[in-house]
Amino acid sequence: MKPFTTLTGVAAPLPAANIDTDKIIPARFLKTIARTGLGQHLFANMRFNEDGSEKPDFVLNQPAYRNSEILIAYENFGCGSSREHAPWALLDFGIRCVIAPDFADIFHNNSFKNGILPIRLPREICEKLMDDARLGGNARLTVDLERSVVVRPNGEEIPFEIDPFRRHCLLNGLDDIGQTLQHKPAIDSFEARQRAAQPWLYA
Amino acid sequence: MSAEKPRTLFDKIWAHHVVDTLPDGTALLYIDRHLVHEVTSPQAFEGLRVAGRPVHRPDATMAVIDHNIATDETRRTGILDPESRLQVETLEHNVVEFGVPFIPLLDARQGIVHVIGPEQGLSLPGMTIVCGDSHTSTHGAMGALAFGIGTSEVEHVLATQTLLQKPAKNMRVTVDGQLPLGCTAKDIVLAIIGKIGTAGGTGHVIEFAGEAIRALDMAGRMTVCNMSIEAGARAGMVAPDQTTFDYVKGRPFAPKGEAFDRAVAWWSTLPSDPGAHFDKEVFLRAEDIVPMVTWGTSPEDVAPITASVPDPAAAVDETRRAQLQRMVEYMGLTPGQKLTDLKVDVVFIGSCTNSRIEDMRAAAAIAKGRHVAEGVRAMVVPGSGLVKLQAEQEGLDRVFLDAGFEWREAGCSMCLGMNPDKLTPGQRSASTSNRNFEGRQGPGGRTHLLSPAMAAAAALAGHLADVRDWQPVGSA
Ligand code: SF4
Numbered sequence: 001m002k003p004f005t006t007l008t009g010v011a012a013p014l015p016a017a018n019i020d021t022d023k024i025i026p027a028r029f030l031k032t033i034a035r036t037g038l039g040q041h042l043f044a045n046m047r048f049n050e051d052g053s054e055k056p057d058f059v060l061n062q063p064a065y066r067n068s069e070i071l072i073a074y075e076n077f078g079c080g081s082s083r084e085h086a087p088w089a090l091l092d093f094g095i096r097c098v099i100a101p102d103f104a105d106i107f108h109n110n111s112f113k114n115g116i117l118p119i120r121l122p123r124e125i126c127e128k129l130m131d132d133a134r135l136g137g138n139a140r141l142t143v144d145l146e147r148s149v150v151v152r153p154n155g156e157e158i159p160f161e162i163d164p165f166r167r168h169c170l171l172n173g174l175d176d177i178g179q180t181l182q183h184k185p186a187i188d189s190f191e192a193r194q195r196a197a198q199p200w201l202y203a
Numbered sequence: 204m205s206a207e208k209p210r211t212l213f214d215k216i217w218a219h220h221v222v223d224t225l226p227d228g229t230a231l232l233y234i235d236r237h238l239v240h241e242v243t244s245p246q247a248f249e250g251l252r253v254a255g256r257p258v259h260r261p262d263a264t265m266a267v268i269d270h271n272i273a274t275d276e277t278r279r280t281g282i283l284d285p286e287s288r289l290q291v292e293t294l295e296h297n298v299v300e301f302g303v304p305f306i307p308l309l310d311a312r313q314g315i316v317h318v319i320g321p322e323q324g325l326s327l328p329g330m331t332i333v334c335g336d337s338h339t340s341t342h343g344a345m346g347a348l349a350f351g352i353g354t355s356e357v358e359h360v361l362a363t364q365t366l367l368q369k370p371a372k373n374m375r376v377t378v379d380g381q382l383p384l385g386c387t388a389k390d391i392v393l394a395i396i397g398k399i400g401t402a403g404g405t406g407h408v409i410e411f412a413g414e415a416i417r418a419l420d421m422a423g424r425m426t427v428c429n430m431s432i433e434a435g436a437r438a439g440m441v442a443p444d445q446t447t448f449d450y451v452k453g454r455p456f457a458p459k460g461e462a463f464d465r466a467v468a469w470w471s472t473l474p475s476d477p478g479a480h481f482d483k484e485v486f487l488r489a490e491d492i493v494p495m496v497t498w499g500t501s502p503e504d505v506a507p508i509t510a511s512v513p514d515p516a517a518a519v520d521e522t523r524r525a526q527l528q529r530m531v532e533y534m535g536l537t538p539g540q541k542l543t544d545l546k547v548d549v550v551f552i553g554s555c556t557n558s559r560i561e562d563m564r565a566a567a568a569i570a571k572g573r574h575v576a577e578g579v580r581a582m583v584v585p586g587s588g589l590v591k592l593q594a595e596q597e598g599l600d601r602v603f604l605d606a607g608f609e610w611r612e613a614g615c616s617m618c619l620g621m622n623p624d625k626l627t628p629g630q631r632s633a634s635t636s637n638r639n640f641e642g643r644q645g646p647g648g649r650t651h652l653l654s655p656a657m658a659a660a661a662a663l664a665g666h667l668a669d670v671r672d673w674q675p676v677g678s679a
Contacts, residue, residue: 001254033245033246033249033289033290033293034245034246034249035246035249035250035253036249036253084355113355175254176355176359176367177254177256177358177359177362177363180231180359180362180363180365180367181362181363183222183223183231183365186222186223186231187222187231187233187363187364187365190222190233191233191364194233197469198329198466198469199462200327200457200458200462200463200465200466201235201263201327201330202262203262203263
């Protein structure tokens, strides 16, 4: 998992509540063998016409937002089915941070597992950030996880709260496997002991 | 020093595999054997690739293809369904890239992952065994701790050879006495599930014990452990004994020579100590068991073959009444109808529950010299290529073919509607598999679970039948 320290980038405004996982990645794209490559189907129903052509009005189709790394949205982002494909699709598109008043639990969890930072901020502040985001490439946001602040284009710093353990994991790029690998010395000595006692378990 | 506290088989295997304990009591548990198949592994391998991680211990891993494949000659000419084909090709590619040992589709050893593990000696007593499939509990018959995991855990095991696990509770199901004529391991486990229900084992690891379990051969023990998951348990296990050691000896991946003797010495220390504490205990008398068959859409809705379809109106509880009503409708039943009056369209003998050579023999003994009833499609699907070869050497294929059964290639087949072997809507099947959920064998399909001998009897009779009325031709 890629560590998340500081991110400065374009934020895409998605001024809607209840953006569910089926909007993020429709069910028809789930029969896959990969978790990469889903970025091309991110928000597919909002982003593309039935013939596959782009809907020019959709924010991620506008030139200023094609390389967005941050999303600003409203309440209950990521609700609906528990599919882990939702964070996979966001990440594959290049989104590393979503800011909203609140998130659906499973999505919130799955985001951290995949190196995406979900930030909860009050609705009024999200509205301000939404206005900033509307300025496109002229107004980049900075998310500083080290100091737990979002920096607006005008320099104003907005502090946010985050579970210290999750912050630690993101800062160090530790997914579940990464955390377990911190126990590598214990695993190694277990294997050495077991190999001596039950050598038939080792080819 | 005070005497050590008596421990269960589960406690001992668990304690042997704890690498580290986290502050909240979660254990980092070492995994000795990881079995991999095509359906639940693609994203796990991809995760490794993206993170640049290798497989920690390829020598502790084995991959095989079983769920998605056809069980007729078309498996040689390529898989028709594009998604199934892609999953199979992806596994074939991943095992090369990550250096994981692999049994290819057209290898004689190919088969259902839970059949080939014990058959190859990959699953041994005292091991921790995982696979991305819930019926991994099967391998507990070896005297191992074996359980199913999800795709993210598959990746975790590939990368670290460990899992984060909270300890389970101990439960013991004791079956004493001797099984009556016509009853098998399948009838034991169906009777257990009928008694304790599909949530009876929740949060527990079940140890199956008692005279009737000890008397089972390894195939029978595997059948019982296989369905512990249908009783809600995390895993099922049987203490290793001489039957186990005799089974293991000489298998390709089993220890040999002096190492085997050392292994047996260690395995012999594993059975539960006298006085060990079980959080839950259940007792059954083998003499009370009769040939069983499920009538509903949950494995706990099981009854003796001599019984009739229950009347939902008789249920006291309203939720249960509605549930029974729904089942009776879905299954196309009439309350009060005798189970032996239910005509079957398809008979399926196979799956990781009942596709070993002993199961083939049991079914063939009933089928020999008789013929499948008109209008019934009966298929026999051996659990592995080696089971198939063995059966052919014993002439069982001829017995089945002469009796009008299909004799097919190894795989999961009609156990689940994921490959070309499926029920069509409304079809009724007598099946030796483990799940009778709505649509499990194909959309709209109606499944009755039973033993291989009972399945053979149903094929011959054309309806669910009491195997005791169909004893082998020529026997007294
Ligand atoms: S035979 Fe059925 S239960 Fe067993 S592994 Fe295959 S699909 Fe799963």
